[in-house]
Amino acid sequence: MLYEPNSPMSAAGKRRVCSSRFATTSLRRSRRRSQRSTCRLRTSASRTHPRTVSVAGPYVNFHPTEAYYDDTLAAAGEDGYGRLDSKEESVVVEHTSANPTGPVHVGRARNPIIGDAIANVLDFAGYDVSRHYYVNDAGRQMALFAWAYETFDEADLSEPERSRADYDLVRYYRKGNAFLEEASDDEREAAEDEIQAILQGLEAGDEATFERVNEVVEPMLDGMSSSLERLPVTYDEFVRETRFMGDGSMDEIVERLQDTENAVYEEDAWQLDLPDFEKKLVFLRSDGTSLYTTRDLAHHEWKFANFDRAVTVLGEEHGLQAAQLRSALDLLGNDTDQLDSVLYSHVNLPEGKMSTRAGTAVDLDDLLDESIQRAREEIESRLESRIRDDDLTGDDVERIARQVGLGAVRYDIVSKQPTKAITFEWDRALDFEAQSAPYVQYVHARTCGILDEASEVPALDGVMDASTLMTPEERALLDVIARFPAVVESAADELAPHVVATYTREFAERFNAFYRECPVLDAESETREARLALVAAARTTVANALGLLGIAAPESM
RNA sequence: GGGCACGUAGCUCAGUCCGGAGAGAGCGUUUGGCUUCUAACCAAACGGUCGUGGGUUCGAAUCCCACCGUGCCCGCCA
Numbered sequence: 001m002l003y004e005p006n007s008p009m010s011a012a013g014k015r016r017v018c019s020s021r022f023a024t025t026s027l028r029r030s031r032r033r034s035q036r037s038t039c040r041l042r043t044s045a046s047r048t049h050p051r052t053v054s055v056a057g058p059y060v061n062f063h064p065t066e067a068y069y070d071d072t073l074a075a076a077g078e079d080g081y082g083r084l085d086s087k088e089e090s091v092v093v094e095h096t097s098a099n100p101t102g103p104v105h106v107g108r109a110r111n112p113i114i115g116d117a118i119a120n121v122l123d124f125a126g127y128d129v130s131r132h133y134y135v136n137d138a139g140r141q142m143a144l145f146a147w148a149y150e151t152f153d154e155a156d157l158s159e160p161e162r163s164r165a166d167y168d169l170v171r172y173y174r175k176g177n178a179f180l181e182e183a184s185d186d187e188r189e190a191a192e193d194e195i196q197a198i199l200q201g202l203e204a205g206d207e208a209t210f211e212r213v214n215e216v217v218e219p220m221l222d223g224m225s226s227s228l229e230r231l232p233v234t235y236d237e238f239v240r241e242t243r244f245m246g247d248g249s250m251d252e253i254v255e256r257l258q259d260t261e262n263a264v265y266e267e268d269a270w271q272l273d274l275p276d277f278e279k280k281l282v283f284l285r286s287d288g289t290s291l292y293t294t295r296d297l298a299h300h301e302w303k304f305a306n307f308d309r310a311v312t313v314l315g316e317e318h319g320l321q322a323a324q325l326r327s328a329l330d331l332l333g334n335d336t337d338q339l340d341s342v343l344y345s346h347v348n349l350p351e352g353k354m355s356t357r358a359g360t361a362v363d364l365d366d367l368l369d370e371s372i373q374r375a376r377e378e379i380e381s382r383l384e385s386r387i388r389d390d391d392l393t394g395d396d397v398e399r400i401a402r403q404v405g406l407g408a409v410r411y412d413i414v415s416k417q418p419t420k421a422i423t424f425e426w427d428r429a430l431d432f433e434a435q436s437a438p439y440v441q442y443v444h445a446r447t448c449g450i451l452d453e454a455s456e457v458p459a460l461d462g463v464m465d466a467s468t469l470m471t472p473e474e475r476a477l478l479d480v481i482a483r484f485p486a487v488v489e490s491a492a493d494e495l496a497p498h499v500v501a502t503y504t505r506e507f508a509e510r511f512n513a514f515y516r517e518c519p520v521l522d523a524e525s526e527t528r529e530a531r532l533a534l535v536a537a538a539r540t541t542v543a544n545a546l547g548l549l550g551i552a553a554p555e556s557m
Numbered sequence: 558g559g560g561c562a563c564g565u566a567g568c569u570c571a572g573u574c575c576g577g578a579g580a581g582a583g584c585g586u587u588u589g590g591c592u593u594c595u596a597a598c599c600a601a602a603c604g605g606u607c608g609u610g611g612g613u614u615c616g617a618a619u620c621c622c623a624c625c626g627u628g629c630c631c632g633c634c635a
Binding site: 283317345346378417435439452501512 | 559560561562563568569570571572574582583584591593594595596597598599600627628629630631632633634635
């Protein structure tokens with residue numbers, strides 16, 4: 001009897017049965033759109049071996065077979081465990097894309113950390129991923145920046161906070177903005193004329209003007225990259241806005257927009273009257289210059305031409321702009337289903353917003369320095385009571401401090417839903433206790449510790465027999481290992497890397513329970529072999545999961 | 558005023574898309590556990606009007622409506 005005669009058993013109830021108890025099933029939905037979920041069996045074991053079934057109240061529970069567990073052990077023994085089959089689909093993930101006006105600060109740090117994790121997840125889920133940083137090197141802010149750099153004398157500026165190009169140059173940017181705020185009308189007008197000239201030069205594709213602006217853009221970008229590389233976050237390509245002004249594609253977009261029925265010419269400016277939007281979208285100023293969105297349209301058509309999908313990580317303040325962009329792209333005949341935006345809420349300070357212009361931001365470099373420093377202190381304070389006799393060297397301490405310090409920052413950010421507001425507080429961001437990166441990293445170090453002690457780790461391919469692993473803790477760990485591929489798929493489908501973070505936490509809990517209850521090295525031969533294989537599978541799984549989050553997996557701590 | 562987010566334990570958050578088993582973690586508080594593979598660990602206790610009010614449903618933190626609170630946006634800036 002599968003169902004209690006009178007028990008409520010809706011379709012949803014059946015779905016629950018599939019999803020919660022049976023690790024080999026996954027909920028598969030068509031990408032992005034809510035379609036009725038169906039159960040799908042994943043491994044060959046689950047298709048070919050009968051399962052046991054039990055009834056608990058109104059629920060029917062399916063239990064995996066032993067062969068399924070054997071397969072999990074074998075699969076998780078492979079280095080690439082959790083990597084899904086190629087989807088034969090390319091996707092460009094654009095993230096960070098911060099204006100090159102100053103050092104990367106914590107308010108924006110959510111973007112590269114989330115973006116990098118999304119790219120990692122998509123890559124692991126079988127997509128052919130490219131990581132892009134879209135460089136705004138053409139707008140009014142950059143013209144202003146170039147003007148300020150050429151106008152003000154270094155002697156009038158305060159010492160830079162660090163000796164690196166981004167910290168050096170941001171002083172000119174701040175000075176320029178401050179000047180415009182305080183200047184008399186005449187002074188402002190004169191300055192605006194010069195800024196306007198730069199803007200016009202860029203618009204005309206003038207090489208000399210491009211070079212003038214590039215004087216600040218290039219070194220600024222180098223400096224900012226240095227910060228991001230510490231995370232570490234890197235890019236396949238820095239795509240410049242000016243590229244689309246130079247190759248004529250933006251001009252072509254303007255012409256096509258002008259030809260649409262939604263185009264209106266009002267107050268000397270070309271605008272788009274988009275359905276569903278109250279405000280018209282200006283795409284050509286009255287002085288004939290383009291706007292950010294105009295150039296971004298060309299940028300996105302370029303993405304569509306070169307990739308199957310495009311994902312953009314954006315601050316929530318760009319929500320409206322992103323929606324209008326999508327609408328305009330649609331108007332131009334693009335398939336906007338290819339485009340996904342992931343919006344995140346800015347990180348604020350207890351006292352308010354961070355601003356590059358006003359100089360009120362906490363620099364990412366400072367956060368990372370502080371985090372590594374706190375991690376170092378933590379390690380040193382633990383050296384006394386350390387049981388393991390592996391004599392950490394000074395280099396080890398430094399390595400662990402870096403792995404833990406950077407990991408803690410990334411985990412704190414990537415583990416939360418992007419839409420939730422975050423207020424930055426040092427102590428909270430750099431808490432090394434449970435539900436943090438070190439908690440998970442520690443599990444990896446423990447697996448390495450055990451495997452190092454074992455003179456030889458049994459080969460995993462096919463010889464493992466999971467039936468020796470019958471304690472609740474062993475089973476629970478095996479279950480959570482088996483779930484990893486489904487977690488990868490779900491994180492990729494939802495563009496939600498925080499589900500991987502949630503998974504790592506749960507994984508660590510299961511492993512630690514196993515660690516407490518099940519001695520490995522001192523166990524009887526058969527049990528010892530099986531547990532060693534289990535630990536090896538756990539190490540691979542947690543290392544790969546941390547890798548998706550961009551967090552190092554230390555071999556010792 | 559309009560649009561988009563967010564509101565779950567004292568605090569920080571999962572769970573919400575796709576409704577189902579007395580709503581889960583961590584921090585903090587209280588208590589217990591290192592001669593035993595690393596105690597950045599584990600076990601236990603305490604802690605909840607899931608913002609409020611309606612509705613749909615056998616069943617709602619989850620779906621719908623209204624309201625309240627908070628954030629963001631509504632520029633020929635990005």
